[in-house]
Amino acid sequence: MSTPELNVKHRIAVIAGDGIGVEVVPAAIACLERIAELHSIDLEFTYFDWGSEYYLQHGRMMPVDGLEQLARHDAVFLGAVGSPEVPDTESLWGLLIPIRREFRQYINLRPVKTLDGVASPLASKEPIDILIVRENNEGEYSEVGGRAYRGLPHETAVQETIFTRLGVSRAANYAASLAAARTGRLTSATKSNGIIHTMPFWDEVVAETVAKYPGVTVTHELVDALAAHLVLKPWTLDVIVASNLLGDILSDLGSSVTGSIGLAPSANLNPEGDFPSLFEPVHGSAPDIAGKNLANPVGQIWSGAMMLDHLGHPEAAAHLQTAFESVLREGLGTRDVGGPSTTTEFTAAVLAAIDVIDAVTAIDASPAGKPAAAPAS
Secondary structure, X not given: OOXXXXXXXXXXXXXXXXXXXXXXXXXXXXXXXXXHHHOOOEEEEEEOOOOHHHHHHHOOOOOOOHHHHHOOOOEEEEEEOOEOOEOHHHHHHHHHHXXXXXXXXXXXXXEEEOOOOOOOOOOOOOOOEEEEEEEOOOEOOOOOEEEEOOOOOOOEEEEOOEOOHXXXXXXXXXXHHHHHOOOOEEEEEEXXXXXXXXXXXXXXXXXXXXXXXXXXXXXXXXXXXXXXXXXXXHHHOOEEEEOHHHHHHHHXXXXXXXXXXXXXXXXXXXXXXXXXXXXXXXXXXXXXXXXXXXXXXXXXXXXXXXXXXXXXXXXXXXXXXXHHHHHHHOOOOEHHHOOOEOHHHHHHHHHHHHHHXXXXXXXXXOHHXXXXXXXXX
């Protein structure tokens, strides 16, 4: 990624969405605005009221020209999608998946990292620092399939998994480039002992791709064994590349072993920058705690840091990450991580930390001098 031009305006489309999204997005926006002011970054936020409430009123998750509206922006900042009143097939396939596919966001990047002040359910205190690269446009989440003989005893459902050489190789390339900049260790999630066509193809293309990176070694690990690995010895893993479904499951497991899924950020990336990328927390809409001021905003704030890095502001991203990490270190997290803070109180503490942390100190304090985010493209 090239250095951004001075005084360039970054146009950010904001979709708070559903449930706790409407609580954590304003929290993260407040932090982003404070960071932008201190680092002289011009962020222009445009808000869209799309989501399940919009669906209940209009029969759609977003307008017919919604993707055209988003395409005019440099990034999309999403809170959460999902409501008990709207089928998941409508909420997901009506908003998030069309954005990922129309804008060729073929990489889903999810950092998994232990944070000081957050207790892991694991007995070991070994630090965990993993990047999970999930193929984001095809695989198990294809639209190929259907149902037949509805309502009859032999009713049938068919869902096809689609892997292409292009899709697998570009995910493997991205993951290998990350591994090359870290320890050189890449783990590929597979299930080629049971799924006899698509997963061996995945293994072959990953191996061929990684062979182009002399400093990177790849281990192909069956996903059931890898799930156990993530629980028993996650600190021995560095970069994981996985298909759409396997990456989705493994990243949720990874965030759980570090203390809370509420901490987990993600980036849906179009690495070439031809289309806007989308940044969102992993936690979902959590309707059980929505409106109670209990939501953990770290996943959303951390996603904002990843967005800053993607837009070409690594120093600002490191500053923001160091700020929220310092608040967690002081034991001021929200209840899901054993802290006393409400969403509002935690956000106020992060804003205060932003003001007192020196930007240079933030860069030095962050892992490898920068937050976990995308490599240069």
